[in-house]
Amino acid sequence: MTYGKKDLPFPYDQDFSGIVTRVKGVREATRVALINSPKVASYLKAGANLIEQHFGGDEPAAAAAAAESGRKPYWSGIRFLSERALSREMENLEPPFLRQKGDGPYRSTWACHDDYLNDLLAFIFHDMNYDPQYNAEIETRGSWVSTDASFVDVVDRATYHELQTICRMPLFRLQLLMVATAHRNDGIHDAISSNYEGALDPWKKIYESTIAARGFQLREGITLDQFTNMLAAITEGFAIRNLGDPSAGVLGDGPPDNLAGMAVLAILNSYLEPVGTTSGTTLRESFGDISDRARPTDGTDDGTDDDCGGPT
Structure with missing residues (x-):
């Protein structure tokens, strides 16, 4: 035939x-x-x-x-x-x-x-090759991401399975090798960029719909593209750590204990705010105010005696 x-x-x-x-x-x-x-x-x-x-x-x-x-x-x-x-x-x-x-x-x-x-x-590295290797849509991108009762549990579960998925992908391991050894202007970077496009576009849509379904919005000073890239960098960073040092406990003892989930929760807590309660400030401005208030003030000597045997 x-x-x-x-x-x-x-x-x-x-x-x-x-x-x-x-x-x-x-x-x-x-x-x-x-x-x-x-x-x-x-x-x-x-x-x-x-x-x-x-x-x-x-x-x-x-x-x-x-x-x-x-x-x-x-x-x-x-x-x-x-x-x-x-x-x-x-x-x-x-x-x-x-x-x-x-x-x-x-x-x-x-x-x-x-x-x-x-x-x-x-x-x-073309984006057409990403989904056939990824093959974890149900575990990480299912409708439960928007509908499950606990948003915190959703984050734990999704990040836990996402880490396991990309760690076993030959494409991810090959990408690490190529990025580490390719010349700065090597054409392979264009191919890897295409791969990222295929990987991140579905996530961007999921983030947008999930944020809205959960009653949140992005705070001032961050775009959806920036938000997506930050979460991708966190996940890939922990994946590299897990591949290089499996004993580091990146995955923990289960979804609630995985380090990527903890980091993603920190990002969500920092960059999401409930719809209708816009702070009007960027995270940088907000944390700057908090850090200024938290800084200890310098003590000054007011000339009073202490209880340590000073002159009477």
């Missing part, structure tokens, strides 16, 4: 124009057809499989690859995406993806391995 592009699973059935940009072809029509061919999609699938095997946590394939190379995975960065490994993976793809043997089909598609890697990373 012959399979076409439309037979491939999401996101491999999508239009790769503007994502895959480095395939070979003298004529423009040839290149356009190749970009959206099952062949290119299959090579991207093979590369995605290798990434998942190496960054997917305790996958047996990752351990086997490390043992075969004699090195720890983090020593080699993304060197596991070698032409040889890619060829082996292509031979084992399941339909509807194409199986290819040898490096002939590969070399006829990309002029060099770097071109393939650039196209692969642009695809992997």
Whole structure:
């Protein structure tokens, strides 16, 4: 049976124009057809499989690859995406993806391995790839976020599952590696920016609807975009800490005890206010006033004797 592009699973059935940009072809029509061919999609699938095997946590394939190379995975960065490994993976793809043997089909598609890697990373970090890996909408984005009785319990539960979800995502682990090693002006940052767009847009809508449903509004001095980015940074920061030091207790003993939930509650307490009770001040102004009032005043000597044996 012959399979076409439309037979491939999401996101491999999508239009790769503007994502895959480095395939070979003298004529423009040839290149356009190749970009959206099952062949290119299959090579991207093979590369995605290798990434998942190496960054997917305790996958047996990752351990086997490390043992075969004699090195720890983090020593080699993304060197596991070698032409040889890619060829082996292509031979084992399941339909509807194409199986290819040898490096002939590969070399006829990309002029060099770097071109393939650039196209692969642009695809992997495209926002179309976020939700298939995330796969935790019910645990973190369900209707219960707006309807459950206790908003505090909602925050605890959502942050707890969100931490666990992104910690197990190969995409998040790969992103950490890329961000840490890419040059400041490297094009990979554009791809990662696209990934953030896919990740944060749903959350922005959820924050907006949940804030309104709970009878709150953002206080003066903060926008919804800023609010969304702050919560994302908090969650990712705790995820990195949890990956690097699982004994730190980031997840605690359950949702009410997770550190990300505590931090998010602090953000909500600082930047949300009940509708109809607008303070008219920014958090900076409000805390500035509080800190001024809380500062101890300097004591002065009024010349009176104390009870410690002074002159009479």
